[in-house]
Amino acid sequence: MTWTDLKSALAAEGYVASDDLAVALHLGLSLQRPLLLEGSAGVGKTQLAHSLAIARGAKLIRLQCYEGLDSAQAIYEWNYQKQLLSIRAAAENGETGNAVEKRIFSREFLLERPLLAAITQDTAPVLLIDEIDRADEAFEAYLLEVLSEFQITVPELGTITATTKPVVILTSNGTRDLSDALRRRCLYSYMEYPDRMTELAILGARYPTVETRLGQQIVGFVQKLREEDLEKTPGIAEMLDFAAALMGLGIADLTRDPAVLQHTLSTLLKTQNDRAQITPEVAARIAGRAA
Amino acid sequence: MSRVTRFAARDPGAMARISGFMAHLRNNGLQLGVCETNLAMEALCAVEAVEAQHARLAWRAICTGCKDEADRFDDLFDSYWLDAGRVKQKIVPTPPTSDDSGVQSSRDAQGKDASGAGTATAPDGGEGEAVSDGEGRLVATSVQNLMQKDLRDLVTPDDIAQAEDVARRLGAALRDRRSRRRSAAHRGDRLHFRKIIRASLATGGEPLRLFRKQRPERPHKIVALCDVSGSMTLYSRVFLAFLAGLMRCDRHADAYLFHTRLVRITEALRDKDTLRGIGRMSLMADGFGGGSQIGPSLRTFAQTYAKRFVDGRSVVLILSDGYDTAPAETLDAALSELKKRGCKVIWLNPLKSWQDYAPVASGMAAALPYLDLFAAASTLNDLAALESELVAL
Known part of the structure; x- marks a missing residue:
């Protein structure tokens, strides 16, 4: 499989990847390296993992990072309630201490969390570690260990080695600087907002029924809107919502009715200041230029 | 004529050219090791290596680690491989000199050579060996002083060492007590089940001893913005030393200077060689001692860096006298x-430490409602005295 095959496989799932991204992803797959994706919110970082999982027919395991994420949520946890009950039951049955200990610290009592689940699958899954920049440094350091060895040590059980190596995709919005060690371990790709042609292709892939003229207007409008000085720049998902809203309302031309256009802007502008800034006149002007 | 670089006939082959390319990247500031070179060669097997564009995309994924590097990569690639048919004389460059930024500095935090005795050869120290070290540098520096301030004049390594201590204490005072994670503790608010079960095995499943856990204290992230406009010149010495000290003791802190523009100086101040760090900073702080545009600078900060580096766990520290030439709005x-x-x-x-000071400057008055703490600080001792107030925040 070459990177162009991968690109068309993703396109078949409705994901239009740039050459840059397709090569990086292909290398990640063939060299078995994690891929670190950075870029603004809404450029399709998370969606890539979803589409890749579908294209490969693999399971997607997702770990959403947040501040204070710890091993009990990311790796594994013992099922304490079940252990307690089991100990009680064993006492009544007259089971010996050794046997009880062996039983309650077995895989049956282990709750798998995303990282452990990802390395114990029969077929290689896609492991998405989303917004890694939100987790703290301690977790990042641990992640490095897992990503290089693909094994996890549970003190009571011993070391669990990966049966298959998952395809790892990490995403970051850049809320803090990631450590150099993590960056070195990963392949890197920076995702920009798509250009006009790419965005048209994305729209076409998601909504094949949208008319060419309206499609060009939608994409042109959103691209111009991104150049405005907004608090939240609309991403691809917003563009698709906008298209869906327009199609749902049965609008064929953006420039015809400024009032309706203003109502549908709620799909693109997500803060009050942005709404106030893009007045009907501004919106009409942008729509006029985009047409 | 092809744009591809022509390599000298005597060079040892493709492998050497690739490692030469890696050395070229390394000399241009990318952090790459042997591991990346290996990976780069492996990667060529995974793409059609004869296509320059494919190799470029593949190597960009491998050799870069952040947006800045990814942006520069194309130029670096072109300058090595697509050098308009010029013959490359030597593909394996000489090893970098010892003052390369990727190399551990031989100077310690005081700016003195770790191995050799004697004082630091800062051109502006005006004492010891610096004077006899080289007249040329001294002359050049004084000429430059007419145009821009050399911050090394203002800050000495001793100041920084002292400030580091103050900064460390202030950082420790700013602790955040919110955390979703808990760790084992004697007087915790939750039971530590994992430990309890483990210990209860010894007592036949009867949990006799109850272990507890609680939320650990986390440091706040400090983001410092220092005003270096003309009216602040008198205090710059203290504040710059404080910033340098803060950067050295707190890995997560972030620092900026502003006068009429805003500059991020975090990277410069993290330099292992303190004096060189201050030197790098003075290059960036062009316009030092000029007018002050506090409002516009803070607006730039809020709209750019703050979106990435400031969150609910951050403390923004503004060091300024509040004399703003821009409108207070x-x-x-x-x-x-x-x-x-x-x-x-x-x-x-x-x-604020002046007698009868009132925040009447329109900028300062506008800022007051937003401040969690408004305090006086003009010396390192003042800064150190803030410790108790920060604990209460």
Whole structure:
């Protein structure tokens, strides 16, 4: 499989990847390296993992990072309630201490969390570690260990080695600087907002029924809107919502009715200041230029 | 004529060219090791290596680690491989000199050579060996002084060492007690089940001893913005030393200078060689001692860096006298935007320690409602005295 095959496989799932991204992803797959994706919110970082999982027919395991994420949520946890009950039951049955200990610290009592689940699958899954920049440094350091060895040590059980190596995709919005060690371990790709042609292709892939003229207007409008000085720049998902809203309302031309256009802007502008800034006149002007 | 670089006939082959390319990247500041070189060669098997464009995309994924590097990569690639048919004389460059930034500095935190005796050869020290070291440098520096301030004049390594201590204590005072994670502790608020079960095995499943866990204290992230306009010149010495000290003791801190523009100096101050760090900073702080545009600078900060580096766990420290040449509304809007990110804002004003000082400057008056703490600070001792107030925040 070459990177162009991968690109068309993703396109078949409705994901239009740039050459840059397709090569990086292909290398990640063939060299078995994690891929670190950075870029603004809404450029399709998370969606890539979803589409890749579908294209490969693999399971997607997702770990959403947040501040204070710890091993009990990311790796594994013992099922304490079940252990307690089991100990009680064993006492009544007259089971010996050794046997009880062996039983309650077995895989049956282990709750798998995303990282452990990802390395114990029969077929290689896609492991998405989303917004890694939100987790703290301690977790990042641990992640490095897992990503290089693909094994996890549970003190009571011993070391669990990966049966298959998952395809790892990490995403970051850049809320803090990631450590150099993590960056070195990963392949890197920076995702920009798509250009006009790419965005048209994305729209076409998601909504094949949208008319060419309206499609060009939608994409042109959103691209111009991104150049405005907004608090939240609309991403691809917003563009698709906008298209869906327009199609749902049965609008064929953006420039015809400024009032309706203003109502549908709620799909693109997500803060009050942005709404106030893009007045009907501004919106009409942008729509006029985009047409 | 092809754009591809022609390599000298005597060079040892493709492998050497690739490792030469890696050395070329390394000399241009990318952090690459042997591991990346290996990976780069492996990668060529995974793409059609004869296509320059494919190799370029593949190597970009491998050799770069952040946006800045990814942006520069194309030029670096072109300058090595597509050098308009010029013959490359030597593909394996000489090893980098010892003052290369990727190399551990031989100087310690005081700016003195770790191995050799004697004082640091800063051109502006005006004492010891610096004078006899080389007249040329001294002359050049004094000429440059007419145009821009060399901050090494202002800050000495001793100041920084002292400030580091103050900064460390202030950092420790700013602790955040919110955390979703808990760790084992004697007087915790929750039971530590994992430990309890483990210990109860010894007592036949009867949990006799109850272990507890609680939320650990976390340090706040400090983001310091220092005003270096003309009116602040008198206090710059203290504040710059404080910033340098802060950067050295706290890996997560972030620092900026502003006068009429805003500059991020975090990277420069992290330099292992303190004096070189200050030197790098003075190159960036062009316009030092000029007018002050507090409002516009803070607005720039709120709209760019703050979106990435400031969150609910951050403390924004503004070191300024509040004399703003821009309208007060700008400052008002900037601070309100900054405050929306959930951070705490502390303003340290050197003038506040004056008798009868009242924040009447329109900028300062506009800023007051947004501040969590408004305090005086003009010397290192003042800064150190803030410790108790920060604990209470």
